[in-house]
Amino acid sequence: MDPLMEKELELAAKRKGVTKSQFIIDAVQHALGHQDPYALLLKIEAEEQASPRYQVMEKAFANDRFQGDLGDSDAVRTYIRDKLKKKHGLDAG
Numbered sequence: 001m002d003p004l005m006e007k008e009l010e011l012a013a014k015r016k017g018v019t020k021s022q023f024i025i026d027a028v029q030h031a032l033g034h035q036d037p038y039a040l041l042l043k044i045e046a047e048e049q050a051s052p053r054y055q056v057m058e059k060a061f062a063n064d065r066f067q068g069d070l071g072d073s074d075a076v077r078t079y080i081r082d083k084l085k086k087k088h089g090l091d092a093g
Contacts, residue, residue, distance in 0.1 A: 001009075013023035048054050068075045085091065 009020055009023065013020045016023060016026075018026070066076060066079045068079070070076060
């Protein structure tokens with residue numbers, strides 16, 4: 001490879017915070033039309049949420065979700081424990 005081009009490659013990879021090899025792999029994937037997996041996931045989730053079936057399921061389970069802070073492990077644990085007790089017909093107290 002031409003030394004000037006290799007230096008440009010090094011600088012471009014450094015700007016993106018990746019290795020030269022990863023930069024080349026990304027460039028080839030882009031040239032071949034491969035999509036970013038995360039962008040593809042977001043696209044699929046958006047399509048799924050727009051579907052009528054998703055809307056029906058969302059309404060059906062709207063009141064059955066944990067409403068608190070998912071970072072509060074004690075609250076999550078209590079919610080799951082109560083839900084399992086209710087499901088299996090045990091006393092919730």
